[in-house]
Amino acid sequence: MKDGQKQTDLSRIEIFEGAREFISEATGLGFQCIIVSDSHPKYVNTIVKEYFGNVSALSLADKPNTLNTLNFLRSQNIEILDSNCYVLGDSWLDIELGRGLRVPTVLTAFYEAKNLEIRDGIGDYVKNIKSGSTYYAESYDDILNILRNPLQNLLCLEAGCRGAVSYLARKPRPDDFLQDKSLTAHRILARQSQGECDKYDIREKYFEFSRTNRSTELLFTLRDSVIAYIDRILEDRSFLWHIFTYVPDKRTTQPANKMGELFDLIVELVGQRTASWDCRSIFEWNERVNSSTRRQLSAEDRRRFVRNNLILQEGVNVNGQNVIIIDDNYTTGATAEIVAEKLRARGAKNVLFIALFHLITPVYSSKLCPKCSKRLQVKINRQNGNKFYSCVLPRYKGDGCGYTENIV
Ligand SMILES: [Zn+2]
Structure with a gap:
């Protein structure tokens, strides 16, 4: 419980400009x-009574646990599975x-939080993004646009x-601008969830992409989606890009040429759009590498693994x-990070790293x-x-007993 132990002083509470208008617009939809x-309810x-009239409110919700929220919705005769329901919030607690x-x-x-709150994580950008929201909004208008056009957003x-x-x-x-004004930016194009998630998450596509019997249809879908983003990059004239490349597959990776095959498909379409990008593996x-980045447990282990084993080919000129x-x-x-470090060490300027799937935080089931x-x-x-319930063992970063049950 964060607030409400003391008497609430309404004069010290500011509401966001547009909050009430947002509620009436959303109600109109x-x-x-x-x-x-x-x-606390106090x-x-x-606040609800003063500012929002007859909007219903649950206090002491104990987010991210779903139990109190589900009971509250039931008491309001709202069946979540039959509803077109969204959760909006500014912290990973809301998203989870x-x-x-x-x-x-x-x-x-x-808004930008002034202090980093440990419990709420408001202001902890990376933690909030990693909780894996479907959408991201910087204004009430953004939210209304999402509610009106859920697929296009x-x-x-x-x-x-x-x-x-x-x-x-x-x-x-956040994007990283170096002292010489050059930029390192990371972008992700989808979520790969662990545990519970909404219907839009495509983690099963990540697993299919990683199987030897993946479908051509999936590769074409990925290609076309990446190209939609690349078209956006080409439209943006503030950065002109010279080299388009990818993190290659190890000799032992299955399916063989896992990323290379998709890269080649994308490059065909890039070639129809611009002749100025040099598209190739660099x-x-x-050769002796016999493990994978995924098996390195900590971020520091992964950095060391990539630093020691991924090589920017001799003779490739990335200067400027x-x-x-x-x-x-x-x-x-x-x-x-390490890819950018290696490129910079050889004189590269701006680096944009695009990843298809972002591994988001695990969310446990209420079962x-x-x-x-x-x-x-x-x-x-x-x-x-196939999906199944798992009581996750410590060796997979859980604290459970290893019990599993298929989901039919
Ligand atoms: Zn168990």
Whole structure:
């Protein structure tokens, strides 16, 4: 409980400009707004009554646990599965609540927090983004646009998998401008969830992409979605890019040429759009490398692994060049950092690292393990794509007993 232990002084509470107008606009679209707060009713109800009239509100919600919210919705006769429901909020607690409810989420960033709050994480950009919201909004108008056009506002790969077109990517961390004004930017084009998530998450596509029997259809969908984003880059004249490349596959990677095959498909279309990009492989893995970045547990281990094993080929001249590099997944950004470091060491200027799938935080199910009563997590079988509940073992970063149950 953050607020409400003391008497609430309304004169010290500011509401966001446009908040009330937003609620009436959303109501006009057919939505019912509900306030879900971890604070005490003395605080929540006082504010709601003063500013929002008859909007219903849940206090002491205990986010991201879903139990109180589900009970509250039930008491209001709202069946979440039959509703077109969204969770909006400015912290990972809200986003993980929404994922636990399996509804789309909007992370709002209307202001910059002055202090970093440990519990709420407001202001902790990376942590909030990593919680994996469906959408990201900087204003009430952005939210209304999302509510009106849910498919076109998805991340570009997620939209592509739904037959829609979007050019939206997300920053997994703020852009980094160096002293000489050159830029390192990271972008992600879809979410790869762990545990519960909304219907737009495409983690099963990531697993299919990583299987030897992946479909050509999937590769074409990925290609077309990446191209929608690349078209956006080409339109933006503030940066002119010279080299387009990718993080190559190791000799032992299955499917062989996992990323290379997709890169070649994308390059065909890039070639129809611009002749000024030099599209080719410029990195290679150390021949003796026999592990994968994914197996390195900490970000520091991954940095060391990539630094020692990924080689910018001899004789490739990147001096003064702006480089775009594409990779299939993004966990902490360690690969992206080292790739940029290696390019810079050889004189490259701006570096844009684009990852297809962002591994977002695990969200546990509300279902409990019948053996040890810990919360279960929804997992996916890498080989066949089937979903199952897992009581996650410590060796997979859980604290459970290893019980599993298929989801039918
Ligand atoms: Zn268990």
